[in-house]
Amino acid sequence: MPLTFTLDPPITPTLRDGILDLWTDVSHAGGAVGFVPTVTREDIRPELVRHFVQMAEGRTRLLVGHDEAGEVAATAFLTHNTHRLMTHWVWLYTAMVHPRHQGRGYGRDLLAAAADVARGIEGIRAIRLTCRGGHGLERFYASCGYKEVGRIPDAIRAAPGDDRDEVVMLLPLG
Template structure:
């Protein structure tokens, strides 16, 4: 069954807990979402709080995908630029699909829903994201229409002696 996507859902305690669980489970499975395993929900909570504050300040929007059981199965944050010369594109942060749902096309569905959402934002002409090298993520994003537009070698230090490229991807909307 496909996921049901909602842009700007009401932020309830259940939603916060669902996102924390998703984020921890994705990280534990090796997902490149800002942490490395092992990580706890309490270590993730400050980052989620930062994102929720950005939403309250209208600097970011949340897109959530729920599975057929109503559980949080996928999320991403669509974040507006505050620099006056870059307000024509948005960032896509923390793209996550729960490991139990991977391999079903839900990542593509999430990116398509994010693209549809961004097309509805006035003045937005592109979506930009970064991904961690060494996992092949750039190939997945390219298959969804994103183009690699830059790469910073060794910019992400996963562990001492394990540096990965920071890959910049762009999806033009015009």
């Protein structure tokens, strides 16, 4: 059954907790979403609050995918670029699908829904994201239309002795 996507839903305690659970579970499953195991909800909470503040300021949009049980199953944050010469593209942050739903095409659905949101924002011509090398994510994003436009070797330290490339990806929107 497909996910039901909602753009900019009201931030309720249930939604907040659902995103915290999702982010924690994805991190524990090895997902490259800014944390590494064994992260806690309390470790993630300040980062989520930063996203919520940016939403309140009108700089970030939240896309949430709910599963058939109404649980938060996927998220992505689209953030406007604030540099005056780069306002024609947005950043895609924290795109994630719960591990129990992976392999069902929901990641592709999430990226397609995010692209639709971006296309609906006046003046936006592309989406940029970065991903952690070593997970094959760049192949997944490429299969969704993104192209690798940059790579910074060993920019991400996942753990002592485990440095990963930061891969910059771009999706032209039209």
